Amino acid sequence: MARLLATSLFLASALAAPSQLPSYANRYDFIIVGGGTSGLVLANRLSEDPNLTVAVVEAGDSVFGNPNVTSSTGYGLAFGTDIDYAFQSTPQEHAGNKSQILRAGKALGGTSTINGMVYLRAETSQIDAFAKLGNNISWDSLLLYYKKAEGLQRPTEIQSQLGATYEANQHGFEGPLTVGWPTEMVGNNFSQTLNTTYAAMGLPWNEDPNGGHMRGWNVYPQTSDPSANLREDAARAYYFPFSGRANLHLYLNSSVQRITWEAQSNTTLPSASGVAYKDASGAEEQLLANKDVILSAGSLVSPLILERSGVGNPAILKQFGIEPKIDLPNVGENLQDQTTGSYGTTANLNLTGTSDYVAYLNIHDIFGDDTEQLREHVQSSIPAWADEAVADSGGTANRTAIQQLFEIQHSMIFDDEVVISEVLVKAPSEGSGSISYWGLMPFSRGNIHISSANASAPAYINPNYFQLDYDVSQLVGTVKAARRNANTAPLKNFLPTETSPGLDVVPANAPKEVWAEWLKSTYRSNFHYISTAAMMPKEMGGVVGDDHLVYGSANVRVVDASVLPFQVSGHLTATLYALAERAADVIKAAHA
Structure with missing residues (x-):
């Protein structure tokens, strides 16, 4: 109730704030490009100090009252609307030369306004792998920031009876950020049906997958406000309750074209003076920065702004008449994404309520007795895969570095046994059942680059799905786990007939090649794009260090999913909130 009252009190002033700027409003201490998950965390934390002025420049508009956003059960409603960037990939060479739609949120709150609201973090070894690249980040240190961001709503007695569990110390x-379980969860003893099913599959119940160890199954929490039955996006959490701060200004419907630069001597690093942006009318305006320009526009936008600003591969920049300012050839490289699909059945059980049931499986769960053979195959393939990745980068990637990254990933999968597959069961209703699935740790690497100096021109985006055969094996193993899930009692008693792919399309005991053909014709992006401005040493292909400073610049930083060097097995949102909380402390300390 307090949250609803606070919302009603601040909403009017919040929506009016962008048009009520004082005369000095073109100069700020910090300019944050992108009012999404990471950008609004930074804006909030930096503006906590009343002596610091902060501007947020967001290409989209406020969606505070947009029902396609606010609905806690409306995942997908915003797809294809004006708040969905709906980028297009290049034709995918290894998947039938078909393009993919790459969704991202164009709104205050960014992709947190259109995502699936899943609040699941990562495995401990995945965050600890950051340190293997020289970053001063570990699971233990980031856990403090996961907790700092989170406002977990303890489950009610009824929610607990229906499967909501957690470990308080995590x-x-x-x-x-309000996190909780749906108000109306699925009943009819369905969680016990799944518990018995997974026990028969050898998969345990996981009391809390947010504690760093994800294997098992669970009824996961969401970024939603159960008391108000609303989606909890970054704007609701980090902007609207604090929008009255006089030192925090928001520029909506304003698209940053490029970073502007101070005059430079031969002995100083390039220093950003601010940003040039186009407002809603199309007029070009400028904001000036006293301290830092921070890019938080996401993995598919931040690298493009860097390139249009002269930061990137000189060969690409010169091709479009852009004068290189900082030679940083790995901007836009190392793009990683996951692939997903849906397995369908008929159903003879009609359940109501909202709960999703997640199962996380490791390499042994997926490949069983074939795991060691796969381990050896992947290990022996890494040198050739590194060669292929270098070739696909146009020779930009450092072969030794790519091989080292692949070795670390191999160790996470086979030694640390991070979960590699997610299987998400929807409660059956209205005659149908659905199990979504995706592979979590692909090896394939792609890239994103500008196709013109004009910011309105579409980018060249190549996620390079299924570039490497492990990724095909991973997804085949994952969908087979979904089929096994549906065909294990007692769940199978309620899902009598497979409809997708169907046994006529992919027979029982079908070989990998048959599965792969079907998967490549039905998959989509999982919308978990990372690593296009990776946080790792420059010589390894990094773009920023663990202080988020762009190498070779004095005051340009990147804080968003583009800095993650590896995929996380949870969903990105939780980790991005935590990473941005950490970055805010790092930035404040740098300017103390």
Whole structure:
């Protein structure tokens, strides 16, 4: 109730704020490009100091009252609307030369306004792998920031009876981000049906997959406000309750074209003076920065702004008449994404309520007795895969570095046994059942680059799905786990007939090649794009260090999913909130 009252009190002033700027409003201490998950965390934390001025420049508009956003059960409603960038990939060479739609949120709140609201973090070894690249980040250090961001709503007695569990010492309860379980969860003893099913599959119940160890199954929490039955996006959590701060200004419907630069001597690093942006009318305006320009526009936008600003591969920049300012050839490289699909059945059980049931499986769960053979195959393939990745980068990638990255990933999968597959069961209703699935740790690497100096021109985006055969094996193993899930009692008693792919399309005991053909014709992006401005040493292909400073610049930083060097097995949102909380402290300390 307090949250609803606060919302009603601040909403009017919040929506009016962008048009009520004082005369000095073109100069700020910090300019944040992108009012999404990461950008609004930074804006909030930096503006906590009343002596610092902060501007957020967001290409989209406020969606505070947009029902396609606010619905806690409306995943997908915003797809294809004006708040969905709906980028197009290049034709995918290894998947029938078909393009993919790459969705991202164009709104205040960014992709947190259109995502699936899943609040699941990562495996401990995945965050600890950051340190293997020289970053001063570990699971233990980031856990403090996971907790700082989170405002977990403890489940009610009824929610607990229906499967909502957690370990209190792994969570925060006072953070801005409301996290909880649906008010109306699925009943009819369905969670017990799944518990018995997974026990028969050898998969345990996981009391809390947010504690860093994800294997098992669980009824996961969401970024939603159960008391208000609303989606909890970054704007609701980090902007609207604080929008009255006089030192925090928001520029909506304003698209940053490029970073502007100070005059430079031969002995100083390039220093950003601010940004040039186009407002809603199309007029070009400028904002000036006293301290930092921070890109938080996401993995598919931040690298393009860097390139249009003269930061990137000189060969690409010169091709479009852009004068190189900082020679940083790996901007836009190392793009990684996951692939997903849906397995369908008929159903003879009609359940109501909202709960999704997630199962996380490791390499042994998926490949069983074939695991060691696969381990050896992947290990022996890494040198050739590194060669292929270098070739696909046009020779930009450092072969030794790519091989080292692949070796670390191999160790996470086969030694640390991070979960590699996610299987998401929807409660059957209205005659149908659905199990979504995706592979979590692909090796394939792609890239994104500008196709013109004009910011309105579409980018060249190549996720390079299924570039390497492990990724095909991973997804085949994952969908086979979904089929096994549906065909294990007692769940199979309620899902009598497979409809997708169907046994006529992919027979029982079909070989990998048959599965792969079907998967490549039905898959989509999982919309988890990372690593296009990776946080790792420059010589390894990094773009920023663990202080988020762009190499070779004095005051340009990147804080968003583009800095993640590896995929996480949870969903990106939780980790991005935590990483941005950490970055805010790093930035404040740098300017103390």
